[in-house]
Amino acid sequence: MMPTLKTKRLTLRPFTLEDSATVQKLAGDKEISSTTLNIPYPYEDGVAQIWISNHEEKFEKKEELVLAITNKTNKNIMGAVGLKINKDFNNAELGYWIGKEFWNNGYATEASEKIIDFGFNKLMLNKIHAHYLVINKASGKVMDKVGMHQEGYLKQHVVKDGTYHDIIQYGILRDNYIKKVKNG
Ligand SMILES: CC(C)(COP(=O)(O)OP(=O)(O)OC[C@H]1O[C@@H](n2cnc3c(N)ncnc32)[C@H](O)[C@@H]1OP(=O)(O)O)[C@@H](O)C(=O)NCCC(=O)NCCS
Incomplete structure:
Protein backbone atom coordinates (compact mmCIF):
# COMPACT_ATOMS: atom_id res chain seq x y z
CA MET A 1 0.00 0.00 0.00
CA MET A 2 1.28 3.43 -0.88
CA PRO A 3 1.97 5.57 2.19
CA THR A 4 0.40 8.84 3.28
CA LEU A 5 2.90 11.14 4.98
CA LYS A 6 2.24 14.20 7.10
CA THR A 7 4.34 17.31 7.68
CA LYS A 8 3.57 20.50 9.58
CA ARG A 9 1.52 22.01 6.73
CA LEU A 10 1.14 19.19 4.22
CA THR A 11 -0.38 15.80 3.62
CA LEU A 12 1.52 13.79 1.03
CA ARG A 13 -0.91 11.19 -0.24
CA PRO A 14 -1.40 8.91 -3.26
CA PHE A 15 -3.10 10.56 -6.23
CA THR A 16 -6.53 9.26 -7.24
CA LEU A 17 -8.15 9.51 -10.65
CA GLU A 18 -10.42 12.26 -9.29
CA ASP A 19 -7.29 14.44 -9.08
CA SER A 20 -6.72 14.23 -12.85
CA ALA A 21 -8.29 17.55 -13.80
CA THR A 22 -6.34 19.42 -11.11
CA VAL A 23 -3.09 17.74 -12.17
CA GLN A 24 -3.76 18.69 -15.79
CA LYS A 25 -4.42 22.30 -14.78
CA LEU A 26 -1.40 22.69 -12.48
CA ALA A 27 1.18 20.60 -14.34
CA GLY A 28 -0.13 21.87 -17.66
CA ASP A 29 1.28 25.35 -17.04
CA LYS A 30 4.07 26.03 -19.53
CA GLU A 31 6.35 27.15 -16.72
CA ILE A 32 6.20 23.69 -15.18
CA SER A 33 7.16 21.98 -18.39
CA SER A 34 9.89 24.48 -19.22
CA THR A 35 12.19 23.45 -16.35
CA THR A 36 11.39 19.72 -16.25
CA LEU A 37 12.39 16.94 -18.61
CA ASN A 38 9.36 14.69 -18.43
CA ILE A 39 6.30 16.91 -18.15
CA PRO A 40 4.73 17.56 -21.57
CA TYR A 41 3.40 20.85 -22.90
CA PRO A 42 0.66 21.00 -23.94
CA TYR A 43 -0.56 18.62 -21.26
CA GLU A 44 -3.16 16.70 -23.27
CA ASP A 45 -6.42 15.21 -21.97
CA GLY A 46 -5.88 11.72 -20.58
CA VAL A 47 -2.19 12.16 -19.72
CA ALA A 48 -2.88 12.73 -16.02
CA GLN A 49 -5.16 9.67 -15.86
CA ILE A 50 -2.48 7.42 -17.35
CA TRP A 51 0.21 8.88 -15.08
CA ILE A 52 -1.91 8.42 -11.94
CA SER A 53 -3.10 4.94 -12.82
CA ASN A 54 0.49 3.65 -12.93
CA HIS A 55 1.51 4.85 -9.48
CA GLU A 56 0.24 1.95 -7.39
CA GLU A 57 1.83 -0.75 -9.55
CA LYS A 58 5.13 1.13 -9.73
CA PHE A 59 5.19 1.41 -5.95
CA GLU A 60 4.37 -2.29 -5.48
CA LYS A 61 7.24 -3.15 -7.85
CA LYS A 62 9.49 -0.83 -5.82
CA GLU A 63 10.15 1.26 -8.93
CA GLU A 64 8.69 4.58 -7.91
CA LEU A 65 6.85 6.43 -5.17
CA VAL A 66 4.80 9.40 -6.31
CA LEU A 67 2.67 11.41 -3.88
CA ALA A 68 0.38 14.40 -4.20
CA ILE A 69 1.44 17.43 -2.18
CA THR A 70 -1.76 18.65 -0.54
CA ASN A 71 -2.59 21.38 1.94
CA LYS A 72 -3.31 19.71 5.28
CA THR A 73 -6.00 22.24 6.15
CA ASN A 74 -8.02 22.78 2.98
CA LYS A 75 -6.92 19.53 1.24
CA ASN A 76 -6.08 21.33 -2.03
CA ILE A 77 -3.55 19.67 -4.31
CA MET A 78 -0.51 21.89 -4.81
CA GLY A 79 1.96 19.63 -6.57
CA ALA A 80 3.75 16.30 -6.63
CA VAL A 81 6.86 14.77 -5.14
CA GLY A 82 8.45 11.45 -5.97
CA LEU A 83 11.32 9.03 -5.73
CA LYS A 84 12.26 7.05 -8.84
CA ILE A 85 13.97 3.98 -7.42
CA ASN A 86 16.89 2.06 -8.87
CA LYS A 87 16.69 -1.28 -7.06
CA ASP A 88 20.05 -2.52 -8.39
CA PHE A 89 21.89 0.45 -6.93
CA ASN A 90 19.61 0.98 -3.92
CA ASN A 91 19.24 4.65 -4.77
CA ALA A 92 16.46 6.92 -5.97
CA GLU A 93 16.03 10.13 -7.92
CA LEU A 94 14.04 12.85 -6.18
CA GLY A 95 11.64 14.86 -8.33
CA TYR A 96 8.97 17.49 -7.63
CA TRP A 97 6.76 20.17 -9.09
CA ILE A 98 4.53 22.75 -7.45
CA GLY A 99 1.65 24.59 -9.15
CA LYS A 100 2.75 28.14 -9.96
CA GLU A 101 0.18 29.79 -7.71
CA PHE A 102 1.81 28.04 -4.74
CA TRP A 103 5.48 28.81 -5.46
CA ASN A 104 7.87 30.27 -2.89
CA ASN A 105 6.02 29.12 0.19
CA GLY A 106 8.50 26.39 1.08
CA TYR A 107 6.19 23.58 -0.04
CA ALA A 108 8.67 21.79 -2.34
CA THR A 109 11.24 21.89 0.45
CA GLU A 110 8.83 20.60 3.10
CA ALA A 111 7.56 17.78 0.87
CA SER A 112 11.05 16.80 -0.26
CA GLU A 113 12.37 16.66 3.29
CA LYS A 114 9.59 14.23 4.19
CA ILE A 115 9.97 11.92 1.22
CA ILE A 116 13.76 11.87 1.69
CA ASP A 117 13.18 10.81 5.29
CA PHE A 118 10.82 8.06 4.08
CA GLY A 119 13.39 6.99 1.48
CA PHE A 120 16.13 6.54 4.03
CA ASN A 121 14.15 5.30 7.02
CA LYS A 122 11.47 3.13 5.40
CA LEU A 123 12.75 2.24 1.92
CA MET A 124 16.27 1.94 3.37
CA LEU A 125 17.88 3.58 0.34
CA ASN A 126 21.61 4.22 0.37
CA LYS A 127 21.48 7.39 -1.71
CA ILE A 128 19.01 9.95 -3.03
CA HIS A 129 20.04 12.10 -5.99
CA ALA A 130 18.47 14.82 -8.11
CA HIS A 131 19.37 17.21 -10.87
CA TYR A 132 18.15 20.54 -12.17
CA LEU A 133 18.63 22.68 -15.24
CA HIS A 157 23.83 17.55 -20.96
CA VAL A 158 20.22 17.76 -22.13
CA VAL A 159 18.19 19.35 -24.91
CA LYS A 160 14.98 21.15 -24.03
CA ASP A 161 12.87 22.73 -26.76
CA GLY A 162 15.86 22.77 -29.11
CA THR A 163 18.29 24.34 -26.62
CA TYR A 164 21.16 22.53 -24.88
CA HIS A 165 21.12 22.99 -21.12
CA ASP A 166 23.77 22.51 -18.44
CA ILE A 167 22.53 20.50 -15.50
CA ILE A 168 23.67 20.33 -11.89
CA GLN A 169 23.71 17.00 -10.14
CA TYR A 170 22.99 16.76 -6.41
CA GLY A 171 22.99 13.90 -3.93
CA ILE A 172 22.75 12.87 -0.31
CA LEU A 173 24.00 9.64 1.22
CA ARG A 174 22.15 7.68 3.85
CA ASP A 175 25.04 7.83 6.37
CA ASN A 176 25.30 11.61 6.10
CA TYR A 177 21.53 11.99 6.38
CA ILE A 178 21.37 9.85 9.54
CA LYS A 179 24.27 11.83 11.06
CA LYS A 180 22.57 15.12 10.17
CA VAL A 181 19.28 14.06 11.79
CA LYS A 182 21.12 12.84 14.91
CA ASN A 183 22.95 16.14 15.28
CA GLY A 184 19.72 18.11 14.77
C1 LIG B 1 11.25 24.28 -8.38
C2 LIG B 1 9.92 24.32 -7.64
C3 LIG B 1 9.45 22.90 -7.36
C4 LIG B 1 10.12 25.04 -6.29
O1 LIG B 1 8.92 24.93 -5.54
P1 LIG B 1 8.63 25.90 -4.31
O2 LIG B 1 7.57 25.28 -3.48
O3 LIG B 1 8.40 27.27 -4.81
O4 LIG B 1 10.04 25.82 -3.55
P2 LIG B 1 10.37 26.38 -2.08
O5 LIG B 1 9.43 27.50 -1.76
O6 LIG B 1 10.46 25.25 -1.14
O7 LIG B 1 11.85 26.95 -2.30
C5 LIG B 1 12.14 27.79 -3.41
C6 LIG B 1 13.36 28.64 -3.09
O8 LIG B 1 13.88 29.16 -4.31
C7 LIG B 1 13.97 30.56 -4.22
N1 LIG B 1 13.78 31.10 -5.55
C8 LIG B 1 12.66 31.16 -6.29
N2 LIG B 1 12.93 31.69 -7.49
C9 LIG B 1 14.26 31.93 -7.52
C10 LIG B 1 15.14 32.47 -8.48
N3 LIG B 1 14.71 32.86 -9.68
N4 LIG B 1 16.45 32.59 -8.18
C11 LIG B 1 16.91 32.21 -6.96
N5 LIG B 1 16.13 31.67 -5.99
C12 LIG B 1 14.81 31.55 -6.28
C13 LIG B 1 12.88 30.95 -3.23
O9 LIG B 1 13.12 32.22 -2.68
C14 LIG B 1 13.04 29.83 -2.21
O10 LIG B 1 14.18 30.01 -1.40
P3 LIG B 1 14.07 30.59 0.09
O11 LIG B 1 13.21 29.67 0.87
O12 LIG B 1 15.49 30.59 0.58
O13 LIG B 1 13.49 31.96 -0.02
C15 LIG B 1 8.83 25.08 -8.44
O14 LIG B 1 9.35 26.33 -8.83
C16 LIG B 1 8.38 24.31 -9.66
O15 LIG B 1 7.51 23.47 -9.57
N6 LIG B 1 8.98 24.62 -10.84
C17 LIG B 1 8.58 23.94 -12.08
C18 LIG B 1 8.87 22.45 -12.04
C19 LIG B 1 10.31 22.15 -11.68
O16 LIG B 1 11.20 22.89 -12.06
N7 LIG B 1 10.52 21.07 -10.92
C20 LIG B 1 11.87 20.70 -10.52
C21 LIG B 1 12.63 20.07 -11.59
S1 LIG B 1 14.33 19.78 -11.11
Missing part, protein backbone atom coordinates in the same frame (compact mmCIF):
# COMPACT_ATOMS: atom_id res chain seq x y z
CA VAL A 134 21.05 25.49 -14.37
CA ILE A 135 18.36 28.02 -15.28
CA ASN A 136 16.11 26.58 -12.54
CA LYS A 137 17.54 28.43 -9.53
CA ALA A 138 14.50 27.71 -7.34
CA SER A 139 15.02 23.97 -7.69
CA GLY A 140 18.70 24.31 -6.81
CA LYS A 141 17.65 26.20 -3.71
CA VAL A 142 15.30 23.37 -2.72
CA MET A 143 18.12 20.83 -3.05
CA ASP A 144 20.39 22.98 -0.86
CA LYS A 145 17.67 23.47 1.73
CA VAL A 146 16.97 19.74 2.11
CA GLY A 147 20.65 19.05 2.79
CA MET A 148 21.71 17.63 -0.56
CA HIS A 149 25.14 18.53 -1.96
CA GLN A 150 26.34 19.32 -5.44
CA GLU A 151 28.18 16.39 -6.99
CA GLY A 152 28.60 17.47 -10.56
CA TYR A 153 28.10 20.07 -13.25
CA LEU A 154 27.26 18.54 -16.62
CA LYS A 155 27.71 20.86 -19.56
CA GLN A 156 25.01 20.91 -22.27
Whole structure:
Protein backbone atom coordinates (compact mmCIF):
# COMPACT_ATOMS: atom_id res chain seq x y z
CA MET A 1 0.00 0.00 0.00
CA MET A 2 1.28 3.43 -0.88
CA PRO A 3 1.97 5.57 2.19
CA THR A 4 0.40 8.84 3.28
CA LEU A 5 2.90 11.14 4.98
CA LYS A 6 2.24 14.20 7.10
CA THR A 7 4.34 17.31 7.68
CA LYS A 8 3.57 20.50 9.58
CA ARG A 9 1.52 22.01 6.73
CA LEU A 10 1.14 19.19 4.22
CA THR A 11 -0.38 15.80 3.62
CA LEU A 12 1.52 13.79 1.03
CA ARG A 13 -0.91 11.19 -0.24
CA PRO A 14 -1.40 8.91 -3.26
CA PHE A 15 -3.10 10.56 -6.23
CA THR A 16 -6.53 9.26 -7.24
CA LEU A 17 -8.15 9.51 -10.65
CA GLU A 18 -10.42 12.26 -9.29
CA ASP A 19 -7.29 14.44 -9.08
CA SER A 20 -6.72 14.23 -12.85
CA ALA A 21 -8.29 17.55 -13.80
CA THR A 22 -6.34 19.42 -11.11
CA VAL A 23 -3.09 17.74 -12.17
CA GLN A 24 -3.76 18.69 -15.79
CA LYS A 25 -4.42 22.30 -14.78
CA LEU A 26 -1.40 22.69 -12.48
CA ALA A 27 1.18 20.60 -14.34
CA GLY A 28 -0.13 21.87 -17.66
CA ASP A 29 1.28 25.35 -17.04
CA LYS A 30 4.07 26.03 -19.53
CA GLU A 31 6.35 27.15 -16.72
CA ILE A 32 6.20 23.69 -15.18
CA SER A 33 7.16 21.98 -18.39
CA SER A 34 9.89 24.48 -19.22
CA THR A 35 12.19 23.45 -16.35
CA THR A 36 11.39 19.72 -16.25
CA LEU A 37 12.39 16.94 -18.61
CA ASN A 38 9.36 14.69 -18.43
CA ILE A 39 6.30 16.91 -18.15
CA PRO A 40 4.73 17.56 -21.57
CA TYR A 41 3.40 20.85 -22.90
CA PRO A 42 0.66 21.00 -23.94
CA TYR A 43 -0.56 18.62 -21.26
CA GLU A 44 -3.16 16.70 -23.27
CA ASP A 45 -6.42 15.21 -21.97
CA GLY A 46 -5.88 11.72 -20.58
CA VAL A 47 -2.19 12.16 -19.72
CA ALA A 48 -2.88 12.73 -16.02
CA GLN A 49 -5.16 9.67 -15.86
CA ILE A 50 -2.48 7.42 -17.35
CA TRP A 51 0.21 8.88 -15.08
CA ILE A 52 -1.91 8.42 -11.94
CA SER A 53 -3.10 4.94 -12.82
CA ASN A 54 0.49 3.65 -12.93
CA HIS A 55 1.51 4.85 -9.48
CA GLU A 56 0.24 1.95 -7.39
CA GLU A 57 1.83 -0.75 -9.55
CA LYS A 58 5.13 1.13 -9.73
CA PHE A 59 5.19 1.41 -5.95
CA GLU A 60 4.37 -2.29 -5.48
CA LYS A 61 7.24 -3.15 -7.85
CA LYS A 62 9.49 -0.83 -5.82
CA GLU A 63 10.15 1.26 -8.93
CA GLU A 64 8.69 4.58 -7.91
CA LEU A 65 6.85 6.43 -5.17
CA VAL A 66 4.80 9.40 -6.31
CA LEU A 67 2.67 11.41 -3.88
CA ALA A 68 0.38 14.40 -4.20
CA ILE A 69 1.44 17.43 -2.18
CA THR A 70 -1.76 18.65 -0.54
CA ASN A 71 -2.59 21.38 1.94
CA LYS A 72 -3.31 19.71 5.28
CA THR A 73 -6.00 22.24 6.15
CA ASN A 74 -8.02 22.78 2.98
CA LYS A 75 -6.92 19.53 1.24
CA ASN A 76 -6.08 21.33 -2.03
CA ILE A 77 -3.55 19.67 -4.31
CA MET A 78 -0.51 21.89 -4.81
CA GLY A 79 1.96 19.63 -6.57
CA ALA A 80 3.75 16.30 -6.63
CA VAL A 81 6.86 14.77 -5.14
CA GLY A 82 8.45 11.45 -5.97
CA LEU A 83 11.32 9.03 -5.73
CA LYS A 84 12.26 7.05 -8.84
CA ILE A 85 13.97 3.98 -7.42
CA ASN A 86 16.89 2.06 -8.87
CA LYS A 87 16.69 -1.28 -7.06
CA ASP A 88 20.05 -2.52 -8.39
CA PHE A 89 21.89 0.45 -6.93
CA ASN A 90 19.61 0.98 -3.92
CA ASN A 91 19.24 4.65 -4.77
CA ALA A 92 16.46 6.92 -5.97
CA GLU A 93 16.03 10.13 -7.92
CA LEU A 94 14.04 12.85 -6.18
CA GLY A 95 11.64 14.86 -8.33
CA TYR A 96 8.97 17.49 -7.63
CA TRP A 97 6.76 20.17 -9.09
CA ILE A 98 4.53 22.75 -7.45
CA GLY A 99 1.65 24.59 -9.15
CA LYS A 100 2.75 28.14 -9.96
CA GLU A 101 0.18 29.79 -7.71
CA PHE A 102 1.81 28.04 -4.74
CA TRP A 103 5.48 28.81 -5.46
CA ASN A 104 7.87 30.27 -2.89
CA ASN A 105 6.02 29.12 0.19
CA GLY A 106 8.50 26.39 1.08
CA TYR A 107 6.19 23.58 -0.04
CA ALA A 108 8.67 21.79 -2.34
CA THR A 109 11.24 21.89 0.45
CA GLU A 110 8.83 20.60 3.10
CA ALA A 111 7.56 17.78 0.87
CA SER A 112 11.05 16.80 -0.26
CA GLU A 113 12.37 16.66 3.29
CA LYS A 114 9.59 14.23 4.19
CA ILE A 115 9.97 11.92 1.22
CA ILE A 116 13.76 11.87 1.69
CA ASP A 117 13.18 10.81 5.29
CA PHE A 118 10.82 8.06 4.08
CA GLY A 119 13.39 6.99 1.48
CA PHE A 120 16.13 6.54 4.03
CA ASN A 121 14.15 5.30 7.02
CA LYS A 122 11.47 3.13 5.40
CA LEU A 123 12.75 2.24 1.92
CA MET A 124 16.27 1.94 3.37
CA LEU A 125 17.88 3.58 0.34
CA ASN A 126 21.61 4.22 0.37
CA LYS A 127 21.48 7.39 -1.71
CA ILE A 128 19.01 9.95 -3.03
CA HIS A 129 20.04 12.10 -5.99
CA ALA A 130 18.47 14.82 -8.11
CA HIS A 131 19.37 17.21 -10.87
CA TYR A 132 18.15 20.54 -12.17
CA LEU A 133 18.63 22.68 -15.24
CA VAL A 134 21.05 25.49 -14.37
CA ILE A 135 18.36 28.02 -15.28
CA ASN A 136 16.11 26.58 -12.54
CA LYS A 137 17.54 28.43 -9.53
CA ALA A 138 14.50 27.71 -7.34
CA SER A 139 15.02 23.97 -7.69
CA GLY A 140 18.70 24.31 -6.81
CA LYS A 141 17.65 26.20 -3.71
CA VAL A 142 15.30 23.37 -2.72
CA MET A 143 18.12 20.83 -3.05
CA ASP A 144 20.39 22.98 -0.86
CA LYS A 145 17.67 23.47 1.73
CA VAL A 146 16.97 19.74 2.11
CA GLY A 147 20.65 19.05 2.79
CA MET A 148 21.71 17.63 -0.56
CA HIS A 149 25.14 18.53 -1.96
CA GLN A 150 26.34 19.32 -5.44
CA GLU A 151 28.18 16.39 -6.99
CA GLY A 152 28.60 17.47 -10.56
CA TYR A 153 28.10 20.07 -13.25
CA LEU A 154 27.26 18.54 -16.62
CA LYS A 155 27.71 20.86 -19.56
CA GLN A 156 25.01 20.91 -22.27
CA HIS A 157 23.83 17.55 -20.96
CA VAL A 158 20.22 17.76 -22.13
CA VAL A 159 18.19 19.35 -24.91
CA LYS A 160 14.98 21.15 -24.03
CA ASP A 161 12.87 22.73 -26.76
CA GLY A 162 15.86 22.77 -29.11
CA THR A 163 18.29 24.34 -26.62
CA TYR A 164 21.16 22.53 -24.88
CA HIS A 165 21.12 22.99 -21.12
CA ASP A 166 23.77 22.51 -18.44
CA ILE A 167 22.53 20.50 -15.50
CA ILE A 168 23.67 20.33 -11.89
CA GLN A 169 23.71 17.00 -10.14
CA TYR A 170 22.99 16.76 -6.41
CA GLY A 171 22.99 13.90 -3.93
CA ILE A 172 22.75 12.87 -0.31
CA LEU A 173 24.00 9.64 1.22
CA ARG A 174 22.15 7.68 3.85
CA ASP A 175 25.04 7.83 6.37
CA ASN A 176 25.30 11.61 6.10
CA TYR A 177 21.53 11.99 6.38
CA ILE A 178 21.37 9.85 9.54
CA LYS A 179 24.27 11.83 11.06
CA LYS A 180 22.57 15.12 10.17
CA VAL A 181 19.28 14.06 11.79
CA LYS A 182 21.12 12.84 14.91
CA ASN A 183 22.95 16.14 15.28
CA GLY A 184 19.72 18.11 14.77
C1 LIG B 1 11.25 24.28 -8.38
C2 LIG B 1 9.92 24.32 -7.64
C3 LIG B 1 9.45 22.90 -7.36
C4 LIG B 1 10.12 25.04 -6.29
O1 LIG B 1 8.92 24.93 -5.54
P1 LIG B 1 8.63 25.90 -4.31
O2 LIG B 1 7.57 25.28 -3.48
O3 LIG B 1 8.40 27.27 -4.81
O4 LIG B 1 10.04 25.82 -3.55
P2 LIG B 1 10.37 26.38 -2.08
O5 LIG B 1 9.43 27.50 -1.76
O6 LIG B 1 10.46 25.25 -1.14
O7 LIG B 1 11.85 26.95 -2.30
C5 LIG B 1 12.14 27.79 -3.41
C6 LIG B 1 13.36 28.64 -3.09
O8 LIG B 1 13.88 29.16 -4.31
C7 LIG B 1 13.97 30.56 -4.22
N1 LIG B 1 13.78 31.10 -5.55
C8 LIG B 1 12.66 31.16 -6.29
N2 LIG B 1 12.93 31.69 -7.49
C9 LIG B 1 14.26 31.93 -7.52
C10 LIG B 1 15.14 32.47 -8.48
N3 LIG B 1 14.71 32.86 -9.68
N4 LIG B 1 16.45 32.59 -8.18
C11 LIG B 1 16.91 32.21 -6.96
N5 LIG B 1 16.13 31.67 -5.99
C12 LIG B 1 14.81 31.55 -6.28
C13 LIG B 1 12.88 30.95 -3.23
O9 LIG B 1 13.12 32.22 -2.68
C14 LIG B 1 13.04 29.83 -2.21
O10 LIG B 1 14.18 30.01 -1.40
P3 LIG B 1 14.07 30.59 0.09
O11 LIG B 1 13.21 29.67 0.87
O12 LIG B 1 15.49 30.59 0.58
O13 LIG B 1 13.49 31.96 -0.02
C15 LIG B 1 8.83 25.08 -8.44
O14 LIG B 1 9.35 26.33 -8.83
C16 LIG B 1 8.38 24.31 -9.66
O15 LIG B 1 7.51 23.47 -9.57
N6 LIG B 1 8.98 24.62 -10.84
C17 LIG B 1 8.58 23.94 -12.08
C18 LIG B 1 8.87 22.45 -12.04
C19 LIG B 1 10.31 22.15 -11.68
O16 LIG B 1 11.20 22.89 -12.06
N7 LIG B 1 10.52 21.07 -10.92
C20 LIG B 1 11.87 20.70 -10.52
C21 LIG B 1 12.63 20.07 -11.59
S1 LIG B 1 14.33 19.78 -11.11
